[in-house]
Amino acid sequence: MTSNQLKSSRISGFHKKSPQERLDLVAAFAGLDEATVAHLANMGNLDPHLADHLIENVVGTMNIPVGIATNMRIDGEDMLIPMATEESSVVAAVCNAARQCYDVGGFVTSSSGTLMIAQIQLVDSPDPHNARIKILERRDEIKAVCDECDPILVKLGGGFRDVEVRIIDTLGGPMVITHLIVDTRDAMGANAVNTMAEKLAPSIAAWTGGRTYLRILSNLADRRLARARATWTCEAIAASGMAGEAVRDGIVSAYQFAAADPYRAATHNKGIMNGITAVVLATGNDTRAIEAGCHAYAAKDGHYGSLTRWEVTPEGHLAGSIEVPMAVGLIGGATKLHPTARANLKILGVTTADRLARVIAAVGLAQNFSALKALATTGIQKGHMALHAQNIAMMAGAVGEEIDRVARVLVERGTVRVDVAEAELKLIRG
Template sequence: MTHPTPTSRLSGLHKNSIAERLARVVDFAGLDEDTAQHLADMGNLDPHLADHLIENVIATMNVPVGVATNMKVDGRDVLIPMATEESSVVAAVCNAARQCYGSGGFVTSTSGSLMIAQVQLVDTPDPAHARIRILERKAEIQALCDACDPLLVELGGGFRDLEVRIVDTAGGPMVITHLIVDTRDAMGANAVNTMAETIAPHLEGWTGGRVYLRILSNLADRRLARARATWTCEAIGGADVRDGIVSAYRFAAADPYRAATHNKGIMNGVSAVVLATGNDTRAVEAGAHAYAARQGWYSSLTTWEVTADGDLAGSIELPLAVGLIGGATRLHPTARACLKILGVDSAEALARVIAAVGLAQNFSALKALATTGIQKGHMSLHAQNIAMMAGAQGNEIAQVAAALVAQGTVRVDIAKQELARLRG
């Protein structure tokens, strides 16, 4: 007897309760009872809240939240909550911060809290004249935009400037209008998207073109965060280590294949804080990588140099569109708790801390690469994960992990052998 092929057309799934949805998914995928019970455990997130954050909720994904220590940012000691599943990320920030704590820690700055909304006009008969006609309407556009969000204006934000670009494409020239908006302590996507929607029909009337896209840009290059710090040669192990870090940076600055991994390491730290605070990791990552290619080629987000005193100086600059209000930042209880741990009172302060974390993460990665190699630094923490995969529990985890590190071979099959030996 043949069984019917399961169909993914689960009609009305969104109308079901969480338990009903899960039961239907369990049936579709043939999940066992233990797996079903695991998914049904929503942890410390209220199922009602989870059901309203995204669609078709059946479970939650718990990511460990660790705390990085030793961080001093603009003279203030701060603990950094980081949500990540990757071993050694939190430890890397702790170690980097400890090694520059005595020389003042991290100094940060920002360019402000400006976001860009884009409105795309196509089939405009006279693009150059259309551009000028739009610019002539700046005051009218400002009034339309500010009327979309009076509370934002009351808080000191709102429309700030207007740009109009002519972009040559395979389909002909497009007239692209940029609304520059100060979104203050919000990430700002909803605010600027509403403004773009509002002015779209006016742009068509003024130019004779047709509007298609009306949406923010995640290349938030008007919302940059910067951090710098100095590590003394004595603190990091000498001039050879310093020179190795500078050489590794120069490799990343010149070669996009290296720069991709170099910047991924930076984002290990950045994204961990962004996620812990309920902000949009995908938006921040997209903006950072686009910014790394702003000169026409993909390069490093950081710069490493030797100071006049012979010490190591690092700096970072990247777009950080993060907020303290709206979305999961306000709704998710863990995100709210992480913001309390950070003790930040503005989106700008949060961005400053995140930039410092990115620089710290990069320092540790480059130091490991320039000295012992990245694998040795990862090995002890990775060995614990492998030990657990082999079935080790409790005190067995540390013992099996130590045996793997001692052998210099961190593999599941070897971990199983060590575990069997340990259990006699």
Template sequence: MPRNSRIKGLRDHTPEERLDLVAEAAGLDDDALSALRPGEGLSLDQADHMIENVVGVLAVPVGVAMNFIIDAEDRLIPMATEEPSVVAAASNAARIARGHGGFHTSHSGDIMIAQIQVLDAVDPEATRMRLLEARDELLALANDQDPVLVRFGGGARDIAVRVLQTSAGRQVILHLHVDVRDAMGANAVNTMAEALAPRVAEIAGSRTLLRILTNKAELRLTRARAVFDAELLGGAQVVDDIVAASAFAEADPYRAATHNKGIMNGITAVVLATGNDTRAVESGCHSHAAQDGRYTALSHFEKDAD
């Protein structure tokens, strides 16, 4: 964790020197970031074991966004992106927010959802009720699949059941809520869903088809807020214009698509730089932007009393 995320004159150094300065500021060992050095990252042989028909590897620039204070702690933010200005814009926004305490976050928890699709139920509403009655049994069966996750404080927490009208008829959809802790959770929830499917089919008196996680992670939300100084932004008119532009994005899906693309410039860059699943996060973000049936902005701006 850096002592201070404002590294004076970082841009005036060579890339090699910047890497050393960032490692020092973050209190890391000299070799902790060695994978970022050309020739020391992903090898062709390693890539050949990751996906099929490998012909090479593609490099993406990795930069470090500075000036961030997040929940009262200084942070240096790794960002992998090919687009100019993203790292600089993030660093500048963090600098402006810094004087008012930086960014403050809240987290709803680490619940991921697995879906089990029930087809051909003769009595869908009654099937829903029978599945809800079997809640404790199903949760116990799910937790039997991953005792390590349970030992670390995670595991299946609840179920929900919906009756869904589709073009292929009415379907019963069971949601299994699983606390996956720090993991992305796909393997854990998919394994549980696979194990539950035969018993769910038996209770339903029908058959199951899909049993897989959803990337609509509505029970795993992170929220952030910050105050940006009006004078540092450029004055009262700039503030009013930002609020007006934000309102445009909230009201209009055409503007919201581009507005959210700008937000994802930062989010995807961090997800990629930390070796996580960019597609899953992007899918979750955009589905959340349309959660009320209309695509809208992922952010909201307003003026405070000052």
């Protein structure tokens, strides 16, 4: 092969090769050394055959640590929560928040059910209002078509629930958008509702005289909302040098800032997603679907705001609550296939997708509490950087016991920087 051929990304049939053959090609393309190739070839605790079938063009796996959030009491049940994340202090933050509300009962959760929405786009309808009514008239026929697509889902108590039709103004003129509302039970439901939308679309075109284009679920799963709330007493949240009342008021003020300002809300919600995404990933669910849904929900009032609310109760306690779309499943996607996801679901002990969704909402709320408490008191760097110091020590080359020794010095000096870690490592190694 010439070096030009090696540098071409046009590799026909790459997908038909084995992971090792692909890796050899990639190694030649990128000039990878033997150690890097060997590292990528080691697929850890994921069966290479499974990895090669979960996604396309596989050459390796990317291991992310799974940490356990402790102290979580949800609806009276003590739970251990597996979280998959690459970011330090995220797991500690959930443990910390849960610890401070454990004695007063922890988290209370609820949900709006497990309904998903599939959209069918109809264009070029000369009489969109007439078209809307014509579609609504066919409810029974629509139900029959949808339920026929997935008899197992129907047997499990799910299936078609309702049809709604909206007329929206677009750059291309009015469009008639049909929403199929489907109970997908313990599945996230994308495949189930997409199949229904595709099956139904030709009938919608025939009934109305328009043309159908897109037939796909909406990730703004606002018929599948998970909710959680918790109360923290001032006594429990007092921080070194700060009365609980001041901490409470600081958290409420931080929320008010996020509610009013999208620049702050983006960071505020990122913190919430630290927890949500970590559990979604740990259980093999679709992180992008959940993130898209949560951010769209945060903007549902035409203004991007906070996913949580923080208030003071009549007794003077701090009350936090969260409401988020949470389309997660226990069936389908990688949830059943990935052995780590299966193990994590076993640790969680949840037996329904609805319960999993509510647990995830509680984790999002806990995550937000800790971030806001840190921000409103000592600042985020103290706690976060203390844990991040270990990463910095490793970046400087520390191994084994050196990691803790270097990290401790970085925290003591208050300078969590790689150059300082390198200097300290030099000292330790003499």
